[in-house]
Amino acid sequence: MKEEILKATDLTREYRIGNTMERIVDDVSLSVAKGEFVVISGKSGSGKTTLLSLLSGLERPTEGRVFIGGRDITDLSEDDLGVIRNRSTGFVFQSFHLIPSLSALENIMFPADLKGDRDGRAKGEKLLRKVDLWERRSHFPDQLSGGEKQRVAICRALINEPDIIFADEPTGNLDSENSKIVIDLLTELYREQTTSLVMATHSKEIAAMADRILYLHDGRLQREQDGGA
Ligand SMILES: Nc1ncnc2c1ncn2[C@@H]1O[C@H](COP(=O)(O)OP(=O)(O)OP(=O)(O)O)[C@@H](O)[C@H]1O
Ligand SMILES: [Mg+2]
Structure with a gap:
């Protein structure tokens, strides 16, 4: 079996909404x-963004554990988590x-x-x-087009040659031409760096490029399917 970069076990995330606890990732x-x-697919509100936040250490799970490169990140301090996020992951x-006050190069x-x-x-x-x-x-971010901003963001995610890149609807704010440029770049660059890529997307076209597609429904993993890659 290939080297495992990311592992999650029995991840659950609950949020208090009014008087009840809702299980968003189950x-x-x-x-x-x-x-x-790997593509994470599922309709709006199914928990894709929440799951990516848990996997990348941006949010902490209510239950379950996350391992990046074999290291259990679940209970790390904010400082230690910050170091892992910066060195091992890109988002x-x-x-x-x-960052609005930094130029394109400075952001990267x-x-x-x-x-x-x-x-x-x-x-x-x-x-x-x-x-x-x-x-x-x-140029500063407000002097760049959407597609240009996303290309800068991709460079920023790649600069530390992370083990894994998380992408949350990276083409959601782009027209079809810029979406294609951004996806081509992401897939080309992650391959060059032999980084893993975990992406939430609604796009069937993008899912067709993945090795594997995971379907989320109401926070639960429904099924899994081979992608087109
Ligand atoms: N901080 C929070 N507090 C309370 N509820 C939250 C919080 N974050 C997300 N939720 C709820 O969790 C559910 C899943 O949200 P999430 O953003 O993970 O879905 P998603 O699959 O990414 O949707 P979309 O495709 O629209 O981006 C939603 O019903 C949302 O309202
Ligand atoms: Mg989302």
């Missing part, structure tokens, strides 16, 4: 191998989440700066050229 167990591309959001370099990587600028510049944004390197 007893989910899964495993992702090194270099694997691409639907709404980009770039930010995770490398955080860990004190002196080669951050050189790596950032290389990635910028790769996604065809060299001319935009000094």
Whole structure:
């Protein structure tokens, strides 16, 4: 069996809504191998974003455990979690989440700066050229188009060569042309770095490119299917 990069066991997340506790993620167990591309599919409100937040350590589960690269991250302190998130994972959001006061290049370099990587600028510049944004390197996020912002966000997610990239509807705010550019780049770059990719998406086209598709329904993993890859 291939090396396992991500594992979740019996993950549950409850939120208090009014007087009741609602179970948004319900007893989910899964495993992702090194270099694997897994799509999480399911209708709006099924818990995809919540599950990605648990898997990436952005949120803590009510029950269950998450392992990244064999390390149990469930009970880590915020500081230790921050280090794992920065070094071992990258996150691409639907709404980009770039830092408005930093240029395109500075946004990309930010995770490398955080860990004190002196080669951050050189790596950032290389990635910028790769996604065809060299001319935009000094632009601030509000001076970039949606597709350009997402390309910057992808570079930022990749700069520390993480074990795994999480992407939550990365094309949700883009037109079809930019969606294609962004997906082509994400899939090309994650393969080059032999990173794993876990993506929530409604897109059947994207799901067809995955190794595996997981279906969520009311927070439960319904079934699993091979993708088209
Ligand atoms: N912080 C929170 N507090 C209370 N309820 C929440 C919270 N976060 C999410 N929920 C609820 O959990 C459910 C699942 O939300 P989630 O965002 O995970 O769904 P989703 O599958 O990503 O949907 P979409 O496809 O629309 O992005 C929703 O009903 C939502 O209202
Ligand atoms: Mg969502």
